[in-house]
Amino acid sequence: MNQDLFPFLLQCLSSDAAVNNARAGGSLLHAKFPGALEASFVTAPKLSLPADIEPIPIYRVMNSEGAVEDPTQDPNLDQATVRKMFRDMVLLNTMDKILYESQRQGRISFYMTNFGEEASHIGSAAALSPEDWVYGQYREAGVLVWRGFTISDFINQCYGNAEDQGKGRQMPVHYGSRKLNFVTISSPLATQIPQAAGAAYAFKLQPNNQRCVVTYFGEGAASEGDTHAAFNFAATLDCPVIFFCRNNGFAISTPSKEQYRGDGIAGRAAGYGMAALRFDGTDVFATYNATKLAREYVLRENKPIVLEAMAYRIGHHSTSDDSTAYRPAEELEVWNTVEHPITKLKHYMIQRGWFNEGEENEFVKSVRKQVLSQINQSERIPKPDWREMFQDVYTEMPVHLKEQLRAMEKHVEEHRDHYPLKDFKQ
């Protein structure tokens, strides 16, 4: 043993370490492994089995009939707010149906619906501040609806025309809005999750910060390494971020039982030293309450939280998927009727006398009309100038890109007939 070290060790034991040991009832020479300071010794081996841990319960406010089971949990939102919730869900649902069909007709190249998950978008968006930053996956269009992204914003993006804020560079449903604090969607799964932690950290350091970050992702994306990275970074670096998992039972064709063996995604939070809350994602009020609580928690404590919204992906994964190949129609039927988020909220509104069948039918009709007319309009708006292809790669166009742009300009000039120039802004 190093002779110089010995007096140092003794000194440690006689000061703080001794006090800690005495508190823990241990002996003076009790080992304290730095990797698990709180753990005690046992003298018989004990496997920690997953079965010993109670699954995290699913919080809900409304039952399938839209009845509030515990009145103290009713957020008591005013009629105007509840109506906006309902109408935004209906708008999203209606727009989805038409845009899905328009893809089937070959009018847009791709689409992904939000069927069955409308409540988790609207309920969470309603509980956030409009200043909070949102990092999404791709199935969170309802958050944008709530924040004011318009039907024309959505459809122009899907068409990639000159009115698309993203300048036609990404596939349909890859929305983004600076004004609405919704960070542009990208296809690689889970990449946004550690980014959300980083943004939350930067906000935390700003004076008088009142802004948190929420990042949405599916239970499939939660299997990516980036999710692990994000959970651990957010916990160790104390980031005010809400990890909002949409657990809809499927990642394309893969059922959640092939995705993980633990207690869902919320069950992982404790392992990272994070708070968690699981709730019924078909219940807009449970979602609202959970998100509100989470927001208060992350901003008060400067700590992250995992929310897990349980739902069912009613639609196909995307327009490139036929989900009847891997799941029974009967299962789907239940989620499409009694357990449907819009149906539940409708029941709630009927019970309060807030639902007017005629008015709502008119609303659906008007949304249909708006969507259809916007499709016609968006189709006619030319695509951006093709030279936009070279912009925004860098802040300023470097020499080699300028040369490539010039080369393509010259080529197009000489071979005009072979390119769809009439579809593009000149």
Add this chain to the structure above:
Amino acid sequence: MNFLQKVKNVVVDSKVLSKTGLLRHSSHFVYQPDAKAPVDGPTQKMNMFQAINQAMDIALEQNESALVFGEDVAFGGVFRCSMGLQKKYGKHRVFNTPLCEQGIAGFAIGVANTGAKAIAEMQFADYIFPAFDQIVNEAAKYRYRSGNLYDCGSLTFRAPCGAVGHGACYHSQSPEAYFAHTPGLKVVVPRGPNKAKGLLLACVKDNDPCIVFEPKTLYRAAVEEVPVAPFESPIGKADILRAGTDITLVGWGTQIHVLQEVANMAKKQLDVSCEVIDLVSILPWDKETICNSVKKTGRVLIAHEAPLTNGFGAELAATIQEECFLHLESPVMRVTGWDTPFPHVFEPFYIPDKHRCLAGIRKLIDY
């Protein structure tokens, strides 16, 4: 991941090692300090890690939002680059992250999305690959894919790269070519303290995501006079370090010092006048300076530590033949690492050392 290097840093310096016979062979280059300081004003003698440390100090001081983070940066970093910074700027601004490169990269992008400056360290360039997806699919494409609504231009990655004598497969790599194939990134490699300081400050200021690959063998070995004041070295600009008329030698990082020695040998042994150019910036690269030189000399030898196939030399060679076809007196030659993983005991046979480069020159002159 960094066990070997940590051990090395604890075991003091190479003099002790060579006396005890632990160091297997001497270094393959002789450091050539910059002839002239990049800006006027008082200078200080520094090695490369000290110059990088000073650049980060300046960046943290100039930008209130700037953060420095990565694995083990809090106590000063395994290469001493962040020494004293946590003490000066606080734990919130200079901090350790969990050991996870994809997390470091993703976190850095998020910080930069808000406009804050992120200076993130990858402990070794060899370990940047777990972050490849975040860097290539995310950082590089952020501005483009969002139509300029969002970007992560205020981020800079630093990563120690290159041969170090005994680094073997995972402490020696030069991965610049992987990133050079990614539109949206800027990639630079300093050749010494002045360039390291100037490039790092330029990258921090730049509005696009940047990667600085720092040849780790230069951290201590490269010493020169460095201006104390802040200054920037332009990204995208090559440096002609030695004018010549018979052949152009192009390299970057440590290889520059090999090539300068080779130029002396060529003069002495072959009476050949070499023009030595440090490419400095891999993406975007300075085509004009390189091609003007080749048009003048008619011959070119490109040397880099990374493997031959699809190394960045291939991009240079293809462009040179396209731009300088009628001026070339001999084929474009590449002297590089072999198409093998970077070996441990065979390192002296792997690297494009001065003897291989000189043999290359001889062949080109005799062509």
